[in-house]
Amino acid sequence: MNILIVNTSDVHGGAAIAAFRLMNALLGEGEHVKMLVRDKQAVHASVIPAGSKLQNKFNFYLERGVIFLRNGFTKRHLFDISIANTGLSITDLPAFREADVIHLHWINQGMLSLDEIGRIIASGRKIVWTMHDMWPFTGICHHAAGCIRYERSCGDCPWLRTPSRNDLSHRLFVTKQVVYSRGRITFVACSNWLRELAAKSPLTTGHRVVSIPNPIDTAVYIPMDKSEARRRLNLPMDKKIVLFAAVKAADPRKGMDYLAEASRIMAQQHDDILFLIAGNDGEELGKRLSLPARSLGYVAPQDMPGVYNAADLFVTPSLQENLPNTLMEAMACGTPCVGFHTGGVPEMISHGTNGYVAAYRDADDLAEGILGILYGNNGRLFSSEARRKVVEEYSQEKIAQRYRQLYANE
Numbered sequence: 001m002n003i004l005i006v007n008t009s010d011v012h013g014g015a016a017i018a019a020f021r022l023m024n025a026l027l028g029e030g031e032h033v034k035m036l037v038r039d040k041q042a043v044h045a046s047v048i049p050a051g052s053k054l055q056n057k058f059n060f061y062l063e064r065g066v067i068f069l070r071n072g073f074t075k076r077h078l079f080d081i082s083i084a085n086t087g088l089s090i091t092d093l094p095a096f097r098e099a100d101v102i103h104l105h106w107i108n109q110g111m112l113s114l115d116e117i118g119r120i121i122a123s124g125r126k127i128v129w130t131m132h133d134m135w136p137f138t139g140i141c142h143h144a145a146g147c148i149r150y151e152r153s154c155g156d157c158p159w160l161r162t163p164s165r166n167d168l169s170h171r172l173f174v175t176k177q178v179v180y181s182r183g184r185i186t187f188v189a190c191s192n193w194l195r196e197l198a199a200k201s202p203l204t205t206g207h208r209v210v211s212i213p214n215p216i217d218t219a220v221y222i223p224m225d226k227s228e229a230r231r232r233l234n235l236p237m238d239k240k241i242v243l244f245a246a247v248k249a250a251d252p253r254k255g256m257d258y259l260a261e262a263s264r265i266m267a268q269q270h271d272d273i274l275f276l277i278a279g280n281d282g283e284e285l286g287k288r289l290s291l292p293a294r295s296l297g298y299v300a301p302q303d304m305p306g307v308y309n310a311a312d313l314f315v316t317p318s319l320q321e322n323l324p325n326t327l328m329e330a331m332a333c334g335t336p337c338v339g340f341h342t343g344g345v346p347e348m349i350s351h352g353t354n355g356y357v358a359a360y361r362d363a364d365d366l367a368e369g370i371l372g373i374l375y376g377n378n379g380r381l382f383s384s385e386a387r388r389k390v391v392e393e394y395s396q397e398k399i400a401q402r403y404r405q406l407y408a409n410e
Helices: 014-028 053-070 094-098 114-121 168-180 192-199 226-233 256-267 282-286 301-310 325-332 363-375 379-393 396-409
Strands: 002-009 032-039 047-049 101-104 126-131 185-189 208-211 240-245 273-278 293-297 313-316 337-340 355-358
Touching (some): 002 014, 002 094, 014 032, 014 126, 014 325, 014 396, 032 094, 126 396, 185 192, 192 208, 240 301, 240 363, 273 282, 313 363, 325 337, 337 363, 355 363
Parallel strands (some): 002 032, 002 101, 032 047, 101 126, 126 185, 185 208, 240 273, 240 313, 273 293
């Protein structure tokens, strides 16, 4: 069976990392897999770049430009929506013609247009579409942020400057219905939470909707000696270290306000806690915390296992998540996690067993969960249970097997 994975990038962004890991997992199981991307960064023989740099830039700016114009010349929400009005033509490429299964992932920002998606669906090949956000089953938005109009046919879109019943979101929703009717799609959600949302959209009616989590290489993300991990990063041995990933942290959905408030509460009780921040926004975010913080800046993926192992706990205060790779990576390293009860987070963190699921938007409960793990007596148990869950449910081998069964049964 020849499988073609299609994603905008190979390693940039959570969806790309998940798709890249799946490709490697399937290759490890002996499948013939190629990955077609707009932006190739990894040196890998199975990853194929599509389009010229000039063409890709043109498609990207054309889509964003139309959104900018149609949304009243404002940059607000410029990347919260996608309209897929332009993209690459891939159906004539040898990799596409050779494929038995076309496995779409995150294909926005000028990778594929709706017209091309229609041609892919009508090609007669098996179509699998892994959803990393809500865009495949909404009119235009990647995250509905509580809006449920996609359960009908969108319209009155809160992401648009001048929403109306027949606005851009509704018109694109209707267009997607026509496009999706050209064949059968198996939609795959990375979490049960996303699967339940997708099943409520008319866009998935007549198609199959299932849930398969993202894979992780449990031979790379492994528990290590904590003291050695700290020594390599020049971190103190006598501090409780809380790790936080600062990626797009200025986005309110990342919940930084709640983490800042939680740190204020924690600082009133303990002074031996150090926040360790990985990501480009670390320096600025550290200033908002009431406890000492150290920024590592950008950390290369191959160095992250050491960072996870240096921490006593990983916290994600995000207000909207699907199935975060960072949580999975931390747990694979045996690092207990704390996060809000949102999206796929409670599917990964087993409350009171391998981490703590805080009440949604409750900074007090977030602080309580962090302190409970840092100063409780179940640290080793939490660590071993975190690792066990990832190995049993998210390992590359297990996820590859589930996708192989899915491909075979389509």
